[in-house]
């Protein structure tokens with residue numbers, strides 16, 4: 001199918017962001033998305049957690065909150081998709097408007113507040129997908145959040161793990177969304193240790209005796225002080241989780257943003273996040289000494305950006321915001337350019353390049 005994005009881009013970017021997003025997801029769900037034409041360069045193959053996929057470029061959480069279009073996104077050329085964030089109970093999120101575009105900066109600010117159809121709906125959708133005859137290849141993970149009014153936030157995460165371990169290919173514990181009061185507090189040393197022990201136990205209960213339990217990752221915020229970074233690395237290694245996603249949106253407002261938009265509450269994503277999130281990624285790679293797979297996300301808009309994340313320690317790379325401005329062809333361009341960069345530097349695989357840019 002042809003890529004209609006260049007034609008409809010001006011219209012989409014004139015609509016309010018959530019309206020444009022809703023239309024896009026509906027079109028994708030109706031089968032109107034483009035399909036990646038060629039197979040990927042073999043140099044892009046990666047095998048996170050022992051599962052081989054065609055390329056390391058993934059869709060970040062928040063695009064497909066309710067796992068409605070995971071196959072459409074895989075067909076677009078992503079090697080893996082992280083759907084969600086999903087909360088145990090359905091919740092509406094914050095009042096609109098709550099998403100803002102900053103096109104000149106290649107950025108967005110959102111304060112969606114984890115709007116979600118809830119665990120039951122998402123788990124049912126994934127279970128139906130498991131039975132479907134025409135699944136697209138690639139991994140599908142789910143980003144797990146907590147309800148705004150959760151009496152026991154840790155119990156919310158455990159509910160997510162229990163409902164989804166086994167139906168998703170990986171799970172991401174989201175302790176870094178800036179738009180749910182208190183959610184980021186679980187990144188502190190003692191709180192995080194307690195949370196990880198609980199979610200790993202929940203996984204054990206959901207998959208007793210499993211040879212290969214569903215990989216469990218934690219997604220962290222870019223706004224962490226050096227001490228927090230060390231604590232997270234130590235706690236993550238000690239607990240035995242399967243990876244870190246680095247990083248979520250930032251509450252910081254770097255200079256150069258239009259003041260009326262910089263004043264909006266919420267998480268900033270896109271180009272301004274590339275440098276700080278890659279610096280955090282490199283820090284986490286050093287602190288974990290390559291013992292933990294890292295997913296690099298934040299501001300990726302080109303093959304050069306994806307390569308920078310890999311050289312800073314990422315095994316996998318994700319993006320969201322650049323897709324809003326660049327459309328689906330960006331995925332193809334990033335993959336083509338990344339493959340060329342790997343080969344130009346003499347690497348035979350992505351794995352060989354991971355962390356090679358660390359001092």
Ligand SMILES: Cc1cc2nc3c(=O)[nH]c(=O)nc-3n(C[C@H](O)[C@H](O)[C@H](O)COP(=O)(O)O)c2cc1C
Pocket residue numbers: 060061062063084085086099108110112114143174177219247248249269270271273297298299300318319320321322
């Ligand atoms: C509209 C929007 C919604 C998001 N929702 C979630 C979410 O539910 N859970 C999560 O962990 N991250 C969420 N994110 C963060 C992204 O997954 C990603 O970490 C961040 O946007 C940085 O990547 P980017 O610069 O490529 O967009 C969201 C981002 C945006 C822009």
